[in-house]
Amino acid sequence: MAHAPASRSAADRYKAGVMQYKEMGYFDLDYEPKETDILCVFRITPQDGVDAEEAAAAVAGESSTATWTVVWTDRLTACDKYRAKCYRVDPVPGAPDQWFAYIAYDIDLFEPNSIVNVSASIIGNVFGFKPLKALRLEDMRFPVAYLKTFQGPSTGIVVERERLDKFGRPLLGATVKPKLGLSGRNYGRVVYEALKGGLDFTKDDENINSQAFMHWRERFLYCMEAVKRAEAATGEVKGTYLNVSAGTMEDIYERAEFAKELGSVIIMIDLVIGYSAIQSISKWCRRNDMILHLHRAGHSTYSRQKSHGVSFRVIAKWMRMAGVDHIHAGTAVGKLEGDPETTRGYYDICREDFIPKRLERGIFFDQPFASLAKTMPVASGGIHAGQMHQLLDLFGDDCVLQFGGGTIGHPTGIQAGATANRVALEAMVFARNEGRDILAEGPEILQRAARTCTPLAQALEVWKDVTFNYASTDTPDFVPSVTPA
Amino acid sequence: MRLTQGTFSYLPDLTDEQIRAQVAYAQGKGWAVNVEYTDDPHPRNTYWELWGLPMFDLKDPAGVLHEINECRKVFANSYIRVSAFDPSHTWETVRLSFIVNRPPEEPGFYLERNEVNGRSVQYTVRSYAAAARPAGERY
Numbered sequence: 001m002a003h004a005p006a007s008r009s010a011a012d013r014y015k016a017g018v019m020q021y022k023e024m025g026y027f028d029l030d031y032e033p034k035e036t037d038i039l040c041v042f043r044i045t046p047q048d049g050v051d052a053e054e055a056a057a058a059v060a061g062e063s064s065t066a067t068w069t070v071v072w073t074d075r076l077t078a079c080d081k082y083r084a085k086c087y088r089v090d091p092v093p094g095a096p097d098q099w100f101a102y103i104a105y106d107i108d109l110f111e112p113n114s115i116v117n118v119s120a121s122i123i124g125n126v127f128g129f130k131p132l133k134a135l136r137l138e139d140m141r142f143p144v145a146y147l148k149t150f151q152g153p154s155t156g157i158v159v160e161r162e163r164l165d166k167f168g169r170p171l172l173g174a175t176v177k178p179k180l181g182l183s184g185r186n187y188g189r190v191v192y193e194a195l196k197g198g199l200d201f202t203k204d205d206e207n208i209n210s211q212a213f214m215h216w217r218e219r220f221l222y223c224m225e226a227v228k229r230a231e232a233a234t235g236e237v238k239g240t241y242l243n244v245s246a247g248t249m250e251d252i253y254e255r256a257e258f259a260k261e262l263g264s265v266i267i268m269i270d271l272v273i274g275y276s277a278i279q280s281i282s283k284w285c286r287r288n289d290m291i292l293h294l295h296r297a298g299h300s301t302y303s304r305q306k307s308h309g310v311s312f313r314v315i316a317k318w319m320r321m322a323g324v325d326h327i328h329a330g331t332a333v334g335k336l337e338g339d340p341e342t343t344r345g346y347y348d349i350c351r352e353d354f355i356p357k358r359l360e361r362g363i364f365f366d367q368p369f370a371s372l373a374k375t376m377p378v379a380s381g382g383i384h385a386g387q388m389h390q391l392l393d394l395f396g397d398d399c400v401l402q403f404g405g406g407t408i409g410h411p412t413g414i415q416a417g418a419t420a421n422r423v424a425l426e427a428m429v430f431a432r433n434e435g436r437d438i439l440a441e442g443p444e445i446l447q448r449a450a451r452t453c454t455p456l457a458q459a460l461e462v463w464k465d466v467t468f469n470y471a472s473t474d475t476p477d478f479v480p481s482v483t484p485a
Numbered sequence: 486m487r488l489t490q491g492t493f494s495y496l497p498d499l500t501d502e503q504i505r506a507q508v509a510y511a512q513g514k515g516w517a518v519n520v521e522y523t524d525d526p527h528p529r530n531t532y533w534e535l536w537g538l539p540m541f542d543l544k545d546p547a548g549v550l551h552e553i554n555e556c557r558k559v560f561a562n563s564y565i566r567v568s569a570f571d572p573s574h575t576w577e578t579v580r581l582s583f584i585v586n587r588p589p590e591e592p593g594f595y596l597e598r599n600e601v602n603g604r605s606v607q608y609t610v611r612s613y614a615a616a617a618r619p620a621g622e623r624y
Binding site: 167221235263353374 | 486496507529531574576577578579582594607608
């Protein structure tokens with residue numbers, strides 16, 4: 001590969017006109033990223049006839065200081081420091097027209113504590129750049145120095161568990177269904193039945209805000225009656241994610257305050273409220289002892305297709321920094337997109353304090369998380385009690401498993417559906433701790449637990465044949481490394 | 486009612502053999518196991534009484550089972566739970582906690598509603614047993 005010319009006179013470099021990005025200082029295969037640099041890996045698909053290295057340099061340029069022509073005002077700045085540098089370009093295994101471009105950005109390019117600024121810089125303009133057919137941000141590495149400017153999750157897994165007094169198993173939730181149309185009074189009934197039956201949480205759906213059939217105060221009032229009744233019935237702390245998403249930040253704060261006044265332990269927002277709003281409500285949650293649940297509404301519009309957009313692993317990283325306590329991160333076995341290894345990569349990003357580079361999970365960089373609290377991943381969408389062994393094996397204890405249809409659709413009622421899920425979960429955790437091979441013996445463990453739990457027997461019968469076996473669109477492209485014998 | 490705090494309250498009450506296996510799991514993870522008891526099982530009552538200190542250096546589940554049974558002799562009518570603490574960095578918290586003894590009768594809780602500000606309600610969960618008698622005489 002050709003290296004960028006090492007030295008050229010400044011007069012020559014800044015002569016008015018158009019110059020290749022590679023020649024402008026945005027490409028240097030000898031550059032060694034600094035510990036404080038922010039690193040990105042993009043998947044680039046250049047237009048036919050466009051050189052991959054020039055395309056990669058253009059991405060570096062357009063996502064940092066460059067414009068399409070030479071500007072003399074560069075010379076008023078320490079411009080070399082501010083230029084992002086593409087330092088590595090690899091062909092994508094199995095995709096002859098695509099390359100992985102590694103680009104390093106100096107930390108001074110970014111405002112502290114601002115996901116808005118990170119995203120405006122990295123994905124602001126460059127995704128529409130004409131010389132590229134498509135562009136995808138696959139992964140980012142944030143330096144510790146930059147991470148430390150963020151608050152991180154307002155509560156985090158450890159404190160959430162201590163507050164809820166729930167340890168040693170995944171938490172259980174359900175989204176109230178039907179998601180639209182229930183009155184406040186009927187909606188609260190679903191919450192009460194599900195929580196009394198054994199769930200830890202119920203949840204508003206992403207588009208439950210304040211509509212004609214149920215205004216938000218009605219929902220909050222009836223839901224909290226249901227939560228507290230279920231707490232008294234079981235002696236356990238219970239919660240319902242009250243969705244406070246609204247058209248303005250003022251409305252969001254008003255709804256959050258009301259949730260707090262009524263004694264809720266948790267509120268919820270949608271990803272589509274925007275990064276500033278998310279960071280704001282996270283600070284509010286830290287001040288008000290509130291757990292913050294994030295529904296990733298909208299993400300699939302840009303995260304699902306491999307060739308273009310932003311990988312969800314980047315969004316997950318941003319959201320842990322922005323400060324959410326829960327984030328929907330996929331189920332692998334349920335109804336929504338999710339390759340198992342890729343999904344595990346998202347869970348690692350949410351929960352681990354150090355995430356090693358692991359190409360088979362789509363993770364391109366070592367990422368230390370600098371003791372930012374852990375975000376609880378949420379598995380939700382088309383899962384049921386009969387998959388408990390697979391879910392526990394894939395995701396471990398520190399997640400929320402949400403069975404919406406798998407609770408409310410139970411043939412003998414919502415309480416029975418909730419009990420079936422709780423019994424299945426506890427039986428599976430119990431068996432795993434005893435040292436049993438739950439993947440192999442899972443169905444048998446469930447059948448045994450069902451002998452003393454009729455609702456579980458009914459659930460296993462109703463949903464026994466439900467699987468969602470479709471090919472994933474978002475899978476990692478990598479060549480397995482061969483370990484020397 | 487049946488108090489459903491703890492990791493395994495939806496399963497039938499555990500046998501000593503089953504408790505031993507769960508304790509062995511916790512010890513295998515390097516977690517310190519301890520025994521706590523209370524006659525105030527309110528969901529917000531974090532601090533159950535300690536039955537001795539967490540057994541930091543004990544690697545044998547039989548030792549924990551012995552302590553559980555000693556505690557049961559004295560507090561047969563109380564709730565007793567086994568908790569396992571993980572001292573590792575970024576956790577430093579309880580990782581497993583399950584009930585190993587319950588009073589024969591569990592009267593449960595009632596929900597007190599304080600109606601305020603129009604339709605709003607301030608809720609208080611109260612334990613029948615704790616409200617009726619002083620500590621040590623409740624079950």
